[in-house]
Amino acid sequence: MGRPHLSWRGRALVASVFVVLFWAVIYPNVVVLLESVSGDAGFTLGHYAEFFQTSSELRALWSSVWISVLTVVLSAAIGVPLAFLFAGYEFPGRWVLGALAAMPVLLPPLVGVIAILFLYGESGIATRFLQSALRLDAPPWRLQGPGAILAVHAYSMYVYFYLFSLAGLARIDPAVFEAAASLGAGRVRTLTRVALPLLTPTLAGASLLTFMTSMASFSAPYVLGGGFRVMTTQIFNSKLQGEMSMAMVEAVMLAAVSILVLWPLSRWEGSREYVAPGKGTRSARVPVKSRWARFGITAAAGLGVLLLVLPHLTLVLVSFVPDGAWTTETLPPAYSFENYLQLFSDPRTLRPILNSLLMASAATVAAVALAVAVGQLVVRWRVRGSKLLEGMVILPWALPGTVLAIALATTFSVNQPWAFRFVLVGTPWILALAYTLRVLPLTGRALLAGYRQVDPSLEEAAASLGAGPWRTLRRVTVPGLLPAIAVGASLAFVTGLGEFVASIVLYTFRTRPISIEILSQLRDFDLGAAAAYGVLLMILVGAAFMFGQRWLQTGRS
Amino acid sequence: MDAILGLQHPGLEQALSIFLHLDSLNRSFDGAPAVRDLSLDIAEHEIITLLGPSGCGKTTTLRMVAGFESPDSGRIVLEGRDVTRITPRHRGFGMVFQHYALFPHLDVGANVAFGLESAGLTRAEIERRVASSLELVGLPDTEARSVGSLSGGQQQRIALARALAPEPKVLLLDEPLSNLDAALRERTRRELRTLVKDIGITSIYVTHDQEEAFDLSDRIAVMRDGRLDQVGPAEELYHSPATEFVAKFLGRAGAARGIVEERASTGSVRCRMGAGPVWEAQASDSGQPYAAGSDVRLLARPEALEICNPQADGAVRGVVVDRRFAGSFYVYAVDVERGELEVQSTADVAKAGETVGLRPLAPPAGLFAFPLRDEHGE
Numbered sequence: 039m040g041r042p043h044l045s046w047r048g049r050a051l052v053a054s055v056f057v058v059l060f061w062a063v064i065y066p067n068v069v070v071l072l073e074s075v076s077g078d079a080g081f082t083l084g085h086y087a088e089f090f091q092t093s094s095e096l097r098a099l100w101s102s103v104w105i106s107v108l109t110v111v112l113s114a115a116i117g118v119p120l121a122f123l124f125a126g127y128e129f130p131g132r133w134v135l136g137a138l139a140a141m142p143v144l145l146p147p148l149v150g151v152i153a154i155l156f157l158y159g160e161s162g163i164a165t166r167f168l169q170s171a172l173r174l175d176a177p178p179w180r181l182q183g184p185g186a187i188l189a190v191h192a193y194s195m196y197v198y199f200y201l202f203s204l205a206g207l208a209r210i211d212p213a214v215f216e217a218a219a220s221l222g223a224g225r226v227r228t229l230t231r232v233a234l235p236l237l238t239p240t241l242a243g244a245s246l247l248t249f250m251t252s253m254a255s256f257s258a259p260y261v262l263g264g265g266f267r268v269m270t271t272q273i274f275n276s277k278l279q280g281e282m283s284m285a286m287v288e289a290v291m292l293a294a295v296s297i298l299v300l301w302p303l304s305r306w307e308g309s310r311e312y313v314a315p316g317k318g319t320r321s322a323r324v325p326v327k328s329r330w331a332r333f334g335i336t337a338a339a340g341l342g343v344l345l346l347v348l349p350h351l352t353l354v355l356v357s358f359v360p361d362g363a364w365t366t367e368t369l370p371p372a373y374s375f376e377n378y379l380q381l382f383s384d385p386r387t388l389r390p391i392l393n394s395l396l397m398a399s400a401a402t403v404a405a406v407a408l409a410v411a412v413g414q415l416v417v418r419w420r421v422r423g424s425k426l427l428e429g430m431v432i433l434p435w436a437l438p439g440t441v442l443a444i445a446l447a448t449t450f451s452v453n454q455p456w457a458f459r460f461v462l463v464g465t466p467w468i469l470a471l472a473y474t475l476r477v478l479p480l481t482g483r484a485l486l487a488g489y490r491q492v493d494p495s496l497e498e499a500a501a502s503l504g505a506g507p508w509r510t511l512r513r514v515t516v517p518g519l520l521p522a523i524a525v526g527a528s529l530a531f532v533t534g535l536g537e538f539v540a541s542i543v544l545y546t547f548r549t550r551p552i553s554i555e556i557l558s559q560l561r562d563f564d565l566g567a568a569a570a571y572g573v574l575l576m577i578l579v580g581a582a583f584m585f586g587q588r589w590l591q592t593g594r595s
Numbered sequence: 596m597d598a599i600l601g602l603q604h605p606g607l608e609q610a611l612s613i614f615l616h617l618d619s620l621n622r623s624f625d626g627a628p629a630v631r632d633l634s635l636d637i638a639e640h641e642i643i644t645l646l647g648p649s650g651c652g653k654t655t656t657l658r659m660v661a662g663f664e665s666p667d668s669g670r671i672v673l674e675g676r677d678v679t680r681i682t683p684r685h686r687g688f689g690m691v692f693q694h695y696a697l698f699p700h701l702d703v704g705a706n707v708a709f710g711l712e713s714a715g716l717t718r719a720e721i722e723r724r725v726a727s728s729l730e731l732v733g734l735p736d737t738e739a740r741s742v743g744s745l746s747g748g749q750q751q752r753i754a755l756a757r758a759l760a761p762e763p764k765v766l767l768l769d770e771p772l773s774n775l776d777a778a779l780r781e782r783t784r785r786e787l788r789t790l791v792k793d794i795g796i797t798s799i800y801v802t803h804d805q806e807e808a809f810d811l812s813d814r815i816a817v818m819r820d821g822r823l824d825q826v827g828p829a830e831e832l833y834h835s836p837a838t839e840f841v842a843k844f845l846g847r848a849g850a851a852r853g854i855v856e857e858r859a860s861t862g863s864v865r866c867r868m869g870a871g872p873v874w875e876a877q878a879s880d881s882g883q884p885y886a887a888g889s890d891v892r893l894l895a896r897p898e899a900l901e902i903c904n905p906q907a908d909g910a911v912r913g914v915v916v917d918r919r920f921a922g923s924f925y926v927y928a929v930d931v932e933r934g935e936l937e938v939q940s941t942a943d944v945a946k947a948g949e950t951v952g953l954r955p956l957a958p959p960a961g962l963f964a965f966p967l968r969d970e971h972g973e
Contacts, residue, residue: 216661
């Protein structure tokens with residue numbers, strides 16, 4: 039099939055999409071790269087030399103890598119067995135517990151960190167409970183350093199492995215397991231020879247996502263790191279101390295290492311995809327027969343899931359604690375609605391909520407529109423440079439939020455209209471741009487996949503029935519894309535709502551989002567107010583996911 | 596009971612050394628019975644087909660035999676040994692799945708070797724058996740091919756080779772040809788029959804396709820609503836169906852209502868066709884009363900009737916409502932007083948709209964009378 043012939047309006051669209059993406063995605067990174075090798079006297083590698091001669095820098099880079107590798111291992115160790123449990127066995131409460139096991143997705147990164155802080159921190163509920171129960175003089179542990187970061191990472195990222203594996207297992211034709219059984223394979227052999235190899239692409243995908251998320255993670259090392267530094271916190275500190283050249287070098291190094299890992303893993307992910315043929319309607323779940331085993335499995339799963347939702351419960355509990363009421367007791371002694379009332383009555387505390395909602399909405403709309411345009415260009419029109427377009431949409435995903443923030447802060451802090459550089463720092467526009475870029479890979483991936491699933495003959499049918507391009511887009515293409523839009527938009531909105539990493543570099547007092555406000559409440563030791571914001575975020579995130587699911591179903595029917 | 600097991604021929608009864616015995620199997624899903632009180636005996640080396648429309652319980656029955664479903668009650672006995680509670684893994688039955696269920700991450704050789712590895716054979720022995728299994732299904736030297744690169748027909752044969760390689764006692768086939776196109780299906784069917792017969796493996800074959808059943812099986816078990824309607828060789832089912840369902844499911848049959856005149860001693864029954872003549876039809880043998888004056892539904896195979904002059908002796912009058920050319924013959928649908936009969940003829944003898952007469956060629960062959968219980972209640 040050849041490329042469709044484009045009208046001048048079509049060509050104008052192609053050109054503007056290329057220009058916008060190049061300017062927003064590629065250009066700031068190029069600026070950072072160039073400025074990281076320029077000094078007062080032109081080109082220099084001095085900043086890089088300094089980086090490689092400073093042991094603390096190298097240590098931080100190495101820490102980012104090993105923390106991320108261990109995060110992948112730990113997350114897989116929790117998420118994959120959970121998925122096998124819930125996908126493989128039928129027992130009372132399976133449905134509810136299975137859904138609850140995905141609860142950590144409701145906690146945006148910073149909120150997850152503070153929830154765990156309230157629970158297991160030095161003065162956390164669980165810590166104090168153990169301390170008083172065991173009559174210890176000091177808390178049984180300190181939630182600080184690499185161990186604490188790893189714990190938080192594993193807690194918030196096993197969900198990737200859990201959800202990916204569930205979906206992967208659902209895609210496998212259950213007859214394959216029956217075939218293995220009829221050929222005499224036992225449980226272990228079926229697992230190692232059939233189930234895991236078939237899940238390999240899925241597990242590669244989850245590993246990739248977990249590794250990248252962990253490399254980019256900022257909240258956990260920032261709040262819990264103590265003296266322990268990783269690359270993201272290093273970049274932030276350099277920026278804070280005004281050492282922009284060093285911040286840029288660090289950003290380049292972090293991005294380089296991330297992409298170095300991304301490349302081989304993503305090829306592995308795409309290399310082998312097995313799709314179940316035909317029916318596969320029969321459930322592969324084994325009913326647990328023995329009553330004791332059934333009770334045991336439900337109890338164990340329930341206990342495990344309780345552990346997973348304890349942070350949520352803690353967050354809710356603390357959100358009802360008035361300012362200053364909780365000092366040395368194990369459980370907070372007093373509760374009221376004060377925090378919530380204040381949240382919505384005081385314009386000063388309401389402001390971050392409105393900011394976050396507005397920014398998340400704007401970024402979602404912009405990113406969906408861009409993704410639809412790119413989908414049309416790449417999948418339907420097959421324009422020249424499609425690979426480049428696709429790459430530009432996905433690229434921000436490979437770049438940690440801190441790197442993105444540094445790139446934007448560098449590029450848009452000077453006014454050079456002839457170089458397409460404007461002063462956006464200090465205005466709401468820089469946050470809008472950052473949020474849009476942060477969520478663009480989410481909508482982009484969803485819509486590219488969506489476009490590829492919509493049968494092009496539907497559009498040809500519409501054209502043969504006399505519909506013009508606009509009517510075809512409105513009546514045929516977009517309705518077919520609704521499921522993809524639902525998935526992309528809800529993920530984008532949720533990510534925007536909880537955004538912290540880029541915000542902390544780019545916000546101003548007027549544009550501060552919820553996450554920044556949570557941090558400042560925490561600094562003022564107003565734990566209740568911080569928790570109330572956290573609960574609000576959790577509810578909004580849950581609502582957005584439910585809305586997306588609902589929309590997904592209507593789009594499919 | 597003998598009729599249900601298809602044992603009315605004394606010779607067959609002796610030949611039937613029971614190898615696999617299904618004893619009163621029951622299975623329901625969420626309260627809805629899928630298989631009810633199903634009993635079936637299968638002889639060694641026999642190929643038996645479970646035939647029925649979708650949802651009749653044939654696949655559930657096969658899966659119980661395989662061990663993937665456990666019966667709510669009843670037993671599965673192999674060579675006198677109760678295997679009902681034995682897991683599929685240890686049951687040692689080979690199975691060919693509808694979508695083949697080949698392991699997509701393993702190459703052809705590793706797929707076929709899978710069951711042999713479970714059995715703990717030596718590497719050399721495994722390689723030898725893989726090669727001979729592939730040879731057997733006509734795909735020698737394909738060990739290194741990936742299963743994704745094979746055509747549907749080839750995948751089907753690899754699935755068969757994989758199931759046969761461990762030399763199972765029983766081979767179970769779940770609609771293995773349903774994913775092939777028509778021409779390939781027919782050829783593969785022939786090859787499958789030759790292969791299974793040559794090996795002499797006891798097989799249970801599940802299908803909804805009457806032609807497949809006729810072509811492949813020694814005996815056919817027709818299932819409806821979770822029960823067996825009739826079991827027997829294809830000819831017997833076709834020429835002496837025990838129920839109206841079997842008569843209609845295997846082959847074509849027109850139907851008209853008649854009234855019993857008398858029950859003849861030979862197992863046939865004489866029925867008056869509307870206001871017209873009296874035709875002799877086979878009585879179903881399950882002890883039906885056929886009281887004189889009661890209503891019956893008379894089913895007639897198209898090849899058992901001929902078109903004649905409407906005034907001829909013993910002719911039922913009717914109007915041709917449809918004429919169809921079927922290659923070597925024509926099929927006419929004829930609207931008669933109390934139903935619609937079909938008749939086939941090698942010559943084109945009537946036009947649509949024409950009034951014709953119909954009469955049986957060699958009664959009671961191809962004519963079956965079933966009491967009309969529905970209209971009268973039980």
